[in-house]
Amino acid sequence: MIVLGIETSCDETAAALVNSEYKVLSETIHTQTEVHEKYLGVVPELAARSHIEYCDKVIAETFKKSGISLKDIDAVAATAGPGLIGGLLVGLTTAKAISLSANKPFIAINHLEGHALIPRLTDKINFPYLLLLISGGHTMFLSIEGVQKYILLGSTIDDALGEAFDKTARLLGLSYPGGASLEKLARNGNPEKIIFPQPLRGVKNCDFSFSGLKTSVRQTAEKMAPLSAQDKANIAASFQHTICKIIYEKSKEALKIFKKKNANSNTFAVSGGVASNLSIKSTLESLAKEENFKLVAPPPRLCTDNGVMIAWAGIELKNIGIQHSYEFDARARWPLEEV
Numbered sequence: 361m362i363v364l365g366i367e368t369s370c371d372e373t374a375a376a377l378v379n380s381e382y383k384v385l386s387e388t389i390h391t392q393t394e395v396h397e398k399y400l401g402v403v404p405e406l407a408a409r410s411h412i413e414y415c416d417k418v419i420a421e422t423f424k425k426s427g428i429s430l431k432d433i434d435a436v437a438a439t440a441g442p443g444l445i446g447g448l449l450v451g452l453t454t455a456k457a458i459s460l461s462a463n464k465p466f467i468a469i470n471h472l473e474g475h476a477l478i479p480r481l482t483d484k485i486n487f488p489y490l491l492l493l494i495s496g497g498h499t500m501f502l503s504i505e506g507v508q509k510y511i512l513l514g515s516t517i518d519d520a521l522g523e524a525f526d527k528t529a530r531l532l533g534l535s536y537p538g539g540a541s542l543e544k545l546a547r548n549g550n551p552e553k554i555i556f557p558q559p560l561r562g563v564k565n566c567d568f569s570f571s572g573l574k575t576s577v578r579q580t581a582e583k584m585a586p587l588s589a590q591d592k593a594n595i596a597a598s599f600q601h602t603i604c605k606i607i608y609e610k611s612k613e614a615l616k617i618f619k620k621k622n623a624n625s626n627t628f629a630v631s632g633g634v635a636s637n638l639s640i641k642s643t644l645e646s647l648a649k650e651e652n653f654k655l656v657a658p659p660p661r662l663c664t665d666n667g668v669m670i671a672w673a674g675i676e677l678k679n680i681g682i683q684h685s686y687e688f689d690a691r692a693r694w695p696l697e698e699v
């Protein structure tokens with residue numbers, strides 16, 4: 361089975377062709393960083409216009425690189441939400457049009473479901489597994505018990521983790537999106553130099569909170585101003601180190617909760633853009649080792665937004681007989697629990 365996947369929920373126009381033998385036949389991604397960086401964040405209207413400009417080209421290139429044609433595919437999948445409504449409409453309408461003209465089933469995918477299932481493509485893991493999803497818009501622990509069987513164990517009560525990285529990066533004068541640049545800057549700093557608070561520390565659940573930490577970083581930076589290059593690196597390193605401590609503690613709690621219901625599973629997966637962060641990944645590696653779990657972390661290009669995860673989710677949904685009618689509309693808000 362071959363599925364075409366289309367992703368346009370935020371600032372990436374992406375498409376991929378993936379088959380049910382776990383093989384990515386081709387993938388293309390167009391990132392809009394240039395459009396948004398001068399505004400220090402994604403501008404929804406500009407994002408939608410850029411998706412209109414690139415969506416057809418990205419899909420055409422994906423087919424060209426794969427050597428297969430429209431008649432060879434078995435379904436068309438596209439992100440239907442959650443995300444920026446203008447962009448979602450572009451990808452979803454394009455998918456419906458291809459589906460209708462080529463007479464192939466159409467499948468609407470929840471973007472978070474894409475992030476949640478991608479570890480099954482990269483590492484062929486079985487259900488159930490614990491997933492830590494850390495992206496620019498979401499931060500949550502999910503028990504992934506089957507296709508369309510996702511149980512929320514905990515989430516952030518304020519900012520998403522990627523948002524906390526981006527806001528701290530901005531404070532340190534790094535360009536948008538700042539997560540990866542902050543990680544780079546942190547390499548030159550002392551992670552023990554500044555002690556930042558760990559919100560919700562010791563609370564025995566697996567919810568996160570990052571807004572108090574963000575405020576503390578801002579106040580510290582104001583107190584230390586003007587900041588030298590070394591000060592900035594120390595703030596970045598200490599911030600990242602605090603995040604790692606928070607993630608360690610909360611993941612330990614989540615593993616405990618997950619294990620109670622799933623005694624026979626020892627798979628812990630992480631995905632979403634922030635999962636590309638090497639310090640976070642190595643923190644999770646050590647924890648998994650201590651708790652006798654196996655950590656599964658897809659490569660960075662499949663952790664950040666991409667078309668492969670949407671195509672793969674399409675395969676998983678089609679495998680259990682799911683397809684959607686053209687009435688299926690784009691949804692700016694679409695919690696995974698509603699899938």
Ligand code: KG4
Binds near residue numbers: 370498538633664665
């Ligand atoms: O999953 P993603 O591509 O888009 C969403 O669905 O949100 O995640 C983007 C987020 C951004 O906040 C970005 O700054 C963050 O992931 N990110 C990182 C790193 N690479 C990307 N955060 C920390 N360290 C990184 N290396």
Ligand code: ZN
Binds near residue numbers: 475495496664
């Ligand atoms: Zn995402």
